Amino acid sequence: MASCKCEQNLESQYQELQKVFDKYRTVQGALIPLLQEAQEIFGYLPGDVMKKISREIGVPFSKTFGVATFYSQFHLKPRGRNIIRLCQGTACHVRGAAKVFEAVSNDLGVDRNETTEDRRYTLETVACLGACGLAPVMMVNDDTHGRLTPDKAIAEIKKYD
Known part of the structure; x- marks a missing residue:
């Protein structure tokens, strides 16, 4: 961003x-x-x-x-300092992306395409990040994190506080 x-x-x-x-x-x-x-x-x-x-x-x-x-590049609501993109593509889905999303969503207290009240994070889902070999995968800003579990995803996000 x-x-x-x-x-x-x-x-x-x-x-x-x-x-x-x-x-x-x-x-x-x-x-x-x-x-x-x-x-x-x-x-x-x-x-x-x-x-x-x-x-x-x-x-x-x-x-x-x-x-x-x-155009998806434009945003009509304020966004967080850190943009979290969770892949929901086929490889990620098969390897547990839904559970990763649920854990991150619950931890942050926001749903898809929402921003935390403190504007630290915006949580988005994407169709594919092009890193299927790392599934499930997410990006936080420009950093890619793969082979995620729900706990690992939350731990990675906490590093951006």
Whole structure:
């Protein structure tokens, strides 16, 4: 996950967003890059930010919202500092991924695609991480952890506290 500037205060975030608007003002088809940079600034795409983007570039909000919800790279809710992706592919499933997910979910107190209240973790499931030989497998941020048991998964996650 790219580091966001979400620790800044709201006023400075909007100032930063204004610089992004200035950068793309004359660029045709700039909606996706604008959304990407706005998400980098805020850590996610708040509704008021998407409305401001729509107004600035003169596109209907429905189009901006449609693009933001179509692409999985965009997030409409705040995310955790650590993104946990648990593979649910066939090899992982056969080797106990459901039990790993259940244990991690219970330990963190969140379900699929939810973020802990302290915003330390966001728990996601993915169809495949491409590491079937390590099944069951998860990624925490950019780190891959394989041959998991429920207890091993929880222990690995605790290292990111």
